[in-house]
Amino acid sequence: MNGDDLSYISGIQVAKDKARKFLTNEDINAIAKMGKSFRPVNGNMDGADFLFMYDTGKEVYLAAFNYSGYDLTYDLPLSRLGLRESSTYKAKELWSGKEVKFKKNVRVCIPKKDVLVFRITR
Numbered sequence: 001m002n003g004d005d006l007s008y009i010s011g012i013q014v015a016k017d018k019a020r021k022f023l024t025n026e027d028i029n030a031i032a033k034m035g036k037s038f039r040p041v042n043g044n045m046d047g048a049d050f051l052f053m054y055d056t057g058k059e060v061y062l063a064a065f066n067y068s069g070y071d072l073t074y075d076l077p078l079s080r081l082g083l084r085e086s087s088t089y090k091a092k093e094l095w096s097g098k099e100v101k102f103k104k105n106v107r108v109c110i111p112k113k114d115v116l117v118f119r120i121t122r
Contacts, residue, residue: 027094062118066110091120
């Protein structure tokens with residue numbers, strides 16, 4: 001499924017390292033194990049949505065995609081995720097492991113042709 005030669009003899013080390021990093025991320029794999037669908041955050045836009053969420057009741061997951069060829073910064077009010085803008089929420093970006101806090105809005109700075117996935121704790 002990953003499409004690369006990861007064999008011991010002929011596999012390229014860079015490909016092996018990327019596969020190890022991206023295919024063994026416990027936080028990302030835990031989302032897949034939930035077997036639940038994310039829904040668009042801004043489903044009323046003219047174009048394809050790039051923000052998707054899933055609310056477990058204890059945590060809100062936010063996947064922010066950047067389909068473009070340039071970096072994208074976007075501010076999303078917490079209320080769009082069903083969260084109170086007056087509260088401060090702890091979050092973790094699951095690909096990098098970086099811990100962040102959000103109050104009033106979620107500011108996402110997505111590199112071109114990339115994705116960020118946040119787990120926001122209620």
